[in-house]
Amino acid sequence: MMPPKNSYLHRRLHSFRYAFSGIAAFIISEPHARIHAVATMLVIALGAWSHITAVQWIVISIVTGMVWITEMLNTVIEKMMDHLSPDYHPRVKWIKDVAAGAVLIAAVVAVITGAVVFLPVFFK
Numbered sequence: 001m002m003p004p005k006n007s008y009l010h011r012r013l014h015s016f017r018y019a020f021s022g023i024a025a026f027i028i029s030e031p032h033a034r035i036h037a038v039a040t041m042l043v044i045a046l047g048a049w050s051h052i053t054a055v056q057w058i059v060i061s062i063v064t065g066m067v068w069i070t071e072m073l074n075t076v077i078e079k080m081m082d083h084l085s086p087d088y089h090p091r092v093k094w095i096k097d098v099a100a101g102a103v104l105i106a107a108v109v110a111v112i113t114g115a116v117v118f119l120p121v122f123f124k
């Protein structure tokens with residue numbers, strides 16, 4: 001049963017629907033996102049297979065989430081700048097490069113974390 005129209009709960013449910021459609025739009029339109037989706041599923045499968053601890057699951061979840069969030073915000077910034085300022089501009093270069101740098105930091109942290117958690121599984 002749906003809550004009454006325009007009630008607080010009704011508006012929150014709509015916000016969730018928009019957020020989920022945003023995630024779907026990101027995955028459908030961006031090849032990077034599909035690579036992240038496959039990598040995330042592989043990490044979940046590897047974690048389940050190797051019985052990592054609760055703390056290791058938490059750390060893996062945080063770094064995986066960081067990669068998704070930075071990649072999504074980077075894509076938003078790229079598309080926003082392409083829309084607002086399609087011509088070459090040094091300030092746009094700065095904005096896009098810094099946003100890409102954030103993704104790189106998240107990715108490096110995720111790779112290091114993945115290595116620390118999973119390499120001992122293979123070399124024990």
Ligand SMILES: Nc1ncnc2c1ncn2[C@@H]1O[C@H](COP(=O)(O)OP(=O)(O)OP(=O)(O)O)[C@@H](O)[C@H]1O
Nearest residue numbers: 078085086087088089090091092093094096097100
């Ligand atoms: N309008 C612009 N003005 C200045 N530099 C730009 C501009 N557009 C892109 N660049 C430069 O090109 C780089 C790549 O930008 P782009 O938007 O193509 O990102 P991308 O990572 O290649 O995107 P995609 O997700 O499409 O692969 C930016 O980091 C920036 O250095």
